[in-house]
Amino acid sequence: MSGKRIAFRNARLIDPASDLDVRGGLLVENGRIADIGPRLFNDTDPSDPEVVDCKGQVLAPGLIDMRVFTGEPGSEHRETLESASRAAAAGGVTTIVVMPNTDPIIDEPSLVDFIHRRATATARVHVVPMAALTQRLAGETMTEIGLLMEAGAVAFTDADRTVANTRVLRRALSYASAFGALVVGHAEDPDLSAGASMTEGEFAMRLGIPAAPTAAETIIVERDIRLVELTGARYHFGQISCRASLEAVADAKQRGLPITCGVSAHHLALNELDVGSYLTFMKVKPPLRSEADRAAMVEGVSNGTIDVIVSSHDPQAADTKRQPFAAAAFGAVGLETLLPVALAIHHDGRASLKHVLKALTETPARILGLPGGRLAKGAPADLALFDPDAPFVVDPAELHSRARNTPFEGRKFQGRVRMTFVGGECVFDRAKDKQP
Amino acid sequence: MSASAETAILKTSHLLGIEGLSIEEIVGLLDLADTYVALNRAAEKKSALLKGRTLINLFFEASTRTQSSFELAGKRLGADVLNMSVRTSSVTKGETLLDTAATLNAMRPDILVVRHYDSGAAELLARKLDCSVVNAGDGSHEHPTQALLDALTIRRRRGSFEGLIVAICGDVLHSRVARSNIHLLAKLGARVRLIAPKTLLPSDAERFGVEIFTDMRKGLAGVDIVMMLRLQLERMTGAFVPSTREYFRFYGLDREKLALAKPGALVMHPGPMNRGVEIDSTVADDIEVSLIQEQVEMGVAMRMAVLDALARGLARGGRNT
Numbered sequence: 001m002s003g004k005r006i007a008f009r010n011a012r013l014i015d016p017a018s019d020l021d022v023r024g025g026l027l028v029e030n031g032r033i034a035d036i037g038p039r040l041f042n043d044t045d046p047s048d049p050e051v052v053d054c055k056g057q058v059l060a061p062g063l064i065d066m067r068v069f070t071g072e073p074g075s076e077h078r079e080t081l082e083s084a085s086r087a088a089a090a091g092g093v094t095t096i097v098v099m100p101n102t103d104p105i106i107d108e109p110s111l112v113d114f115i116h117r118r119a120t121a122t123a124r125v126h127v128v129p130m131a132a133l134t135q136r137l138a139g140e141t142m143t144e145i146g147l148l149m150e151a152g153a154v155a156f157t158d159a160d161r162t163v164a165n166t167r168v169l170r171r172a173l174s175y176a177s178a179f180g181a182l183v184v185g186h187a188e189d190p191d192l193s194a195g196a197s198m199t200e201g202e203f204a205m206r207l208g209i210p211a212a213p214t215a216a217e218t219i220i221v222e223r224d225i226r227l228v229e230l231t232g233a234r235y236h237f238g239q240i241s242c243r244a245s246l247e248a249v250a251d252a253k254q255r256g257l258p259i260t261c262g263v264s265a266h267h268l269a270l271n272e273l274d275v276g277s278y279l280t281f282m283k284v285k286p287p288l289r290s291e292a293d294r295a296a297m298v299e300g301v302s303n304g305t306i307d308v309i310v311s312s313h314d315p316q317a318a319d320t321k322r323q324p325f326a327a328a329a330f331g332a333v334g335l336e337t338l339l340p341v342a343l344a345i346h347h348d349g350r351a352s353l354k355h356v357l358k359a360l361t362e363t364p365a366r367i368l369g370l371p372g373g374r375l376a377k378g379a380p381a382d383l384a385l386f387d388p389d390a391p392f393v394v395d396p397a398e399l400h401s402r403a404r405n406t407p408f409e410g411r412k413f414q415g416r417v418r419m420t421f422v423g424g425e426c427v428f429d430r431a432k433d434k435q436p
Numbered sequence: 437m438s439a440s441a442e443t444a445i446l447k448t449s450h451l452l453g454i455e456g457l458s459i460e461e462i463v464g465l466l467d468l469a470d471t472y473v474a475l476n477r478a479a480e481k482k483s484a485l486l487k488g489r490t491l492i493n494l495f496f497e498a499s500t501r502t503q504s505s506f507e508l509a510g511k512r513l514g515a516d517v518l519n520m521s522v523r524t525s526s527v528t529k530g531e532t533l534l535d536t537a538a539t540l541n542a543m544r545p546d547i548l549v550v551r552h553y554d555s556g557a558a559e560l561l562a563r564k565l566d567c568s569v570v571n572a573g574d575g576s577h578e579h580p581t582q583a584l585l586d587a588l589t590i591r592r593r594r595g596s597f598e599g600l601i602v603a604i605c606g607d608v609l610h611s612r613v614a615r616s617n618i619h620l621l622a623k624l625g626a627r628v629r630l631i632a633p634k635t636l637l638p639s640d641a642e643r644f645g646v647e648i649f650t651d652m653r654k655g656l657a658g659v660d661i662v663m664m665l666r667l668q669l670e671r672m673t674g675a676f677v678p679s680t681r682e683y684f685r686f687y688g689l690d691r692e693k694l695a696l697a698k699p700g701a702l703v704m705h706p707g708p709m710n711r712g713v714e715i716d717s718t719v720a721d722d723i724e725v726s727l728i729q730e731q732v733e734m735g736v737a738m739r740m741a742v743l744d745a746l747a748r749g750l751a752r753g754g755r756n757t
Contacts, residue, residue: 141675144682171635171676178634178650231634 004050005029006424009041011054011385015061016358017365017374026059028381031424036375052419054385060357061373062094062125062382062420064364065338066184066262067238067310069159069331071402072118074103079315079402081115084335085123087313087401089428091336092384092417095126095372096313097364100137101159107132107143109151116152124427125420126382128370130155133172133183139163142172145181154368157184157238160285160330162220164190166227173233182367184236187220187245188212188286197326198287203272209325214242214293217286221245225252228259236367237261239312241286243296250305260367261305263297264312265334265341266407270294274407280321280328281407284312301342301359302350307367309359311338315403332407336399340413343388347414353388381424390416445745450562450569453578454619462587462623469588469734469741476512476737486515486747489546493519494536495572496552501707501732502572502582506549509739513747515547533557537564546750547743550574555612568746576610582706583616585738587624589731590661593702597624601698603655605631606665606687606714607676609638613706614665618644631655633687635676652687659697664689664705667714680713690716694725702727 006028013036014021025040026033041051065088071078081098088096098115100106106115112129119127131153135141145156156176162185163169176183196212198204204211221237225248228235239262240246252259266284271294275282282288300306314331321328334341339360346356365373372382394411396404420428445464446457454462475481491510495503503519510517522536533552537560540548547568550558555575562569573579587597594600602621608614608630621628628646630637641648649655656662667683677683684690689703703719703726711717720726 135678142678144678146678146686147682174634175677230639 004424005034006050006052006421007041008052008054008059008385010056011059012056013375014058014354014357015375016354017061017362018376019354020375021354023056026375028421028424031381033375033377033379033381035377052385057385057387057418058353059383059385061361061375062384062422063092063339063360064095064097064368064370064373065093065311065313065335066097066308066364066368067099067264067312068096068335069099069101069312069314071315072102073114077402078317080122081119081127082122083400083402084313084315085119085125085127087333087335087399088125089420089422090400090417090433092339092386092420093125093311093335094382094384094420094422095128095370096335097128097130097154097368099159100130100132100157101161105132105137106130106153107135107137109144109147112148112151112153125422126372128154128368130157130184132156133158134163134168137161139165139168141168142175145176146179149179149181154370155182155184155236158186160186162186162188162190166223169224170227170231173227173231173235177231177233180234182234182236184238185220185224186238187217187224187240189216189219192216192219193286196287197283198275199272199289201272201290203275207275207278207325212287214244214289217242218244218248221248225249225257225259228252228257232258234258235260239264239267239286239310240306241267241289241297242293246296246300246305253305260307262308262310263301263306264310265338266312266332267294268297268301268309269341269344270407275325278325279407280323280325281332281405281409283325283328283330284314284332284407285330298345298350301345301356307359308364309338309342311335313401315401316405317403321405331405333399333401333403333405335401337394337406337408337413339384339386339417340415341408343415344413346388381421383421384417385419386415386417388415390414392416444748446749449746449749451580451742451746452558452562452569452571454580454583454616454623455578457623459623462584462620465584465738465741465745466588466591468744469584469738470592472737472740472744473592473734476733481512482514483512484514485744486510486513489515489747489750490544491515491517491547491549491743492540492543492545493517494522494540494548494550495520496522496550496557497573499551499572501735502551505732505735506570506572506739508736509743512736513740513743515743533560534564537561541565547746568749570742570746573612575612576615577612578616579612580616581735581739581742582613583620584742585731585735586617586663586704586706587620588734588738589704589727592734593727594660597621597626600626600660601629601658602626602661602663603629603631603659603697604663604665605652605655605689607636607667607671608632608641608665609636609676610668610671611665617663618646622646629655629659631687633677636671652693653696656693656696659701662689662694662697662701662703664703664714666706666708667710684713688712688714688716689719691718694719701725704728704731706731
């Protein structure tokens with residue numbers, strides 16, 4: 001925590017939590033937001049030694065990314081907590097929620113503690129671990145949910161695996177509900193999607209790539225909704241990707257079930273045609289969908305059925321991507337393109353800037369019970385300063401992640417992060433940024 | 437003491453569960469048991485009440501304490517006691533049970549004490565046999581003599597059940613002890629709480645007219661009696677709870693959690709205990725708070741009372757008419 005004061009002046013303050021979108025200033029003291037307001041630092045220059053002139057750009061809560069895969073522990077050549085945190089900082093992300101499917105798998109209280117310690121020692125943004133829902137992610141026996149929560153696990157998930165055994169999931173949800181624990185599910189029927197690399201349809205057929213129908217996702221979404229109804233557990237779909245799933249979630253919410261869901265940035269911006277001539281950087285889990293499903297995802301964010309937008313940042317080494325499509329690894333990096341992809345929804349006139357930011361700040365904080373995600377007196381000074389209109393072209397060489405498997409190479413976006421602050425400390429400043 | 441001259445305590449010739457008993461029947465049994473506590477503490481413990489009668493202990497599930505308790509109760513009342521431990525055969529359960537019933541009937545017992553892993557087994561035998569049947573535990577259904585001995589233990593310590601708050605903690609889902617105690621304590625005017633992880637609670641547990649807590653710390657507040665249940669080994673490792681250490685951390689009774697109950701709260705356990713799983717040794721062995729040994733003593737007296745009450749219904753020369 002920084003003991004110093006930082007004065008932000010001439011900012012466009014956007015805080016979805018308090019429905020704020022106004023010109024003004026913000027004061028940081030001791031790592032927390034000490035004051036905020038439209039008239040703060042307006043007329044006279046503040047006397048504080050450190051002043052950030054925001055030049056009318058957006059000062060918002062730092063982003064909270066609920067779905068980040070790193071390689072630490074076990075696959076540090078792909079990504080460490082440190083390298084992921086650099087990518088996060090460059091993307092305006094101040095909290096990354098890391099998945100437990102590492103080596104070893106985070107299914108033990110001491111391993112949750114390990115992530116916390118490593119993050120404190122090496123990472124420049126907040127790192128919040130999710131723990132496994134079942135031991136060894138095997139889908140057979142639940143983990144020590146109570147002890148893992150005490151160790152600091154923020155939610156429970158089998159990462160990119162679906163718990164196939166309905167009875168196991170029912171008991172895990174039931175057990176978790178008594179602890180008020182959040183369960184995060186991956187919806188992809190393991191049998192129906194076995195061996196598939198794309199979404200079933202004309203395009204996959206022409207490419208000759210093994211494919212699975214979107215029903216592989218929706219079947220699990222509908223099943224899990226039934227189990228939530230039975231158990232009362234707090235449940236979040238890590239990401240949904242098709243209209244039928246969206247409709248199922250909308251219906252569940254209508255019925256008052258404690259269900260939320262996310263969508264990945266690549267399912268908002270890309271469709272199956274982007275696979276083009278077998279581009280393995282477009283191979284993600286679940287696979288890219290039809291244009292109609294992609295449009296449904298944008299609509300879901302606009303109408304609020306989709307609660308959060310995530311990067312699903314999944315760094316892969318070049319050797320696992322330089323493969324025939326069906327043999328290549330799943331996954332795409334996304335921490336640094338999360339904000340610009342999300343902002344495209346705003347630029348396309350589908351939602352207000354505030355509404356888009358809500359899915360990246362306040363809502364994930366609320367779902368996870370985190371203190372950040374808002375601009376309020378006393379809140380942690382986790383901040384992103386960005387120009388929402390600045391155009392740029394994605395250049396993989398400029399990425400801070402250890403892996404460069406972005407599906408957005410050469411793509412034009414609007415919206416660039418200028419500075420990122422965590423606990424009042426500047427963790428990214430584009431003006432001073434040197435590429436690693 | 438002539439059995440037939442006494443007034444009938446039980447309205448039926450069997451003791452299959454607590455749910456069907458009236459308050460009068462329960463109080464009658466408890467009063468009768470009190471007299472046997474005194475007898476058991478005397479040097480000469482033998483009575484001739486059941487002289488000439490045959491008691492068969494038929495146990496389809498391993499049991500040390502219940503079986504020996506019934507055996508001792510029968511012998512102290514002068515009955516001839518036969519212990520039969522039946523190896524379980526999962527292939528033809530129903531048929532085997534009825535075959536066994538026919539065989540037993542031919543031996544002309546007066547009282548059959550039966551424990552079986554299937555709910556409803558005692559009732560099935562009661563329909564098929566000509567003797568009195570005592571349910572010594574059927575599946576996850578009832579274990580009436582355990583609940584009666586628990587009530588006897590509580591009544592001798594606290595005098596009455598009115599206004600008492602009793603927490604039953606642990607594996608309620610599979611527990612016949614819990615079901616019998618819920619019925620009995622409610623009939624006698626106590627308030628019952630169930631404390632367990634949700635995976636070990638029946639999904640409609642509140643239909644028993646009890647309060648439900650999944651947080652043991654909250655559930656123990658203001659409790660007079662803490663009844664711990666045994667967690668079966670096969671249920672500790674993932675299927676219902678993740679591990680024994682997690683179970684002990686959140687649902688094991690230790691000093692710290694017991695301190696949240698009413699001052700002077702007493703602790704019970706039907707045995708056998710899993711130390712370090714559902715109960716900490718410092719609590720289990722503390723004679724100031726633990727009634728666990730007393731429960732065993734009351735068990736023999738209570739079962740003598742049950743056998744006595746059933747014998748009163750037996751016609752001279754046997755039931756078979």
